Amino acid sequence: MTTLVLAVALFLLANLAVALIAAARGPTAADGMLVALLIGTTGTGILVLLAPVMHLPALVDVALVLALLAAIGGIAFAKRAWQRTEGEHD
Amino acid sequence: MIEWLSMALLLVGAFFFFAGTVGLLRFPDVYSRLHALAKADNLGLGCVLLGLALQAESIAVALKLLLIWPLVMAASAGISFAIARRADRLGITPWRQERP
Amino acid sequence: MIRSTFLRGLAFGLLWWILAEGRLDGWLLGGVAVAAATWTSLKLQPPGKLPMRLAGLVRFLRFFLWNSLRGGFQVAAMALRGRAALRPGIIELRVMLPPGEARILLVNALGLMPGTLGVDLNDTSLRLHVLDDSLPVVAETRALETSIAGLFGEAP
Incomplete structure (x- = not known):
């Protein structure tokens, strides 16, 4: 069981690494913001x-x-995004 | 029985995280990438949390794990709207499929 | 007042019990924290003015969970098929909900619903990005609006 949990954790870590690189290199400025997500x-x-x-249960x-x-x-x-929407009339 | 269910949930969760990353890599623009990350990763996290909660040593620990889910959902929902709106304001036009 | 103080205290007590993982050795600190949280909550949101309805909340949560599940499955299947599965587009809709919390919740929640993503919101209309414009995205958005209206007790 512990092996599986560790395997899933490492798999997610690999996912995160790939996704962070992809988001950071993204074609537009907005792709970089995907990191927050x-x-x-x-x-x-x-x-x-x-x-x-x-x-480490504290994790x-x-x-x-x-x-x-x-x-x-x-x-x-x-x-903030919404309030600016309300304020601007464009 | 619970052990098996928990393992299955962890694997399903890993699959959804994988699908989210695949979407990020294969989808053409920031808007469709947002769809992939927000929806698939949230479902993946939900499965992982439920899987771990089934193995938790007490109900309180299980509930604490499950408490994380709605928080991350609220975060993802807010952040994806904010990014989509910002992208729109930056003038990033959505990718369109060429149709015959 | 007494009733809502009791109910909120109970809710914060339960939260503390979860955070302390069921241990009772920190009850002194926990008691202070629960009292402070209850007092703050009563100050910030006086009883009787709670904008939500409990029955509506339960129905909204059920709707939201089920649809975010559907949304996750749908987008995962699309991701595995690649960009050939996409027929993205931007659509504009009239918002039915009144301005305020209900609209903010709508535009944010759309990001977790099947095929939709809120892009912009102004006084009258809502801009959405959709993954596949042949999906019933308008009907999905209307269903979410109805559910949110029920949550705030503004059901038609």
Whole structure:
């Protein structure tokens, strides 16, 4: 079981590495912003998987805090975008 | 039984993360890449969290794992709208399929 | 007032219990945290003015979870087929929901629904990016709007 959890964690890490490079090299400026999305999902996934493998239950708390910060950041980000929409009339 | 279900969920979760990365690599523009990352990775994370929660030593630990999911969902939803809107404002036109 | 103080205290107590992984040795700190959280919550959102309906919330969550599941499956299948599976486009729709929280939730939630992604929102209309314009994206958006209207108790 632990082997499988570790394997999935490493697989996600490989995914994250490939995706980060692809996003950073992306053709437009907006592709680079995809990194913000990747850290929230794949990053938390790796953390929670490593918690049982490394016998570090505190990693779940780290993942929770990361998710919380990502949520606050995401909502703030979207709210700013929306408020500017309301303000501009173009 | 629960052990098998948990393993299956972890593998399904890994598959969705893989699909998200494949979408990021193969889709042509930032908008369709956003679709792939937001939807597939969130489902993948949900499966992974549920799989780990099934093995957790107590209900409290399982609930703590599941608490992460809605937070990441809110984050992904907000960030993808903000990126899509920014891309639109930057004048990035969506890729279109050439039709016969 | 007493009822909502009790209910919110209970909810924060449960949250603390989850965060402490069911251990009871930190109850002193936990009690202070729960009291502070309950007080803050009552200050920021006084009882009786809660904008959401519980029944609507349950229905919205069910709708949202089921559709984000569908959305994930759909986009995963498209990713495996490559860009030949895409027929992307931008569509504009009139928003039915009133301005405010309901609209913000709509434009954000669209990113996790099958085939749609909110791009822009102004006073009257909503711009969407869709992965495949032959899919029933307009019907999906309307269904989400109905669900959100029910959440805020503005059902027609």
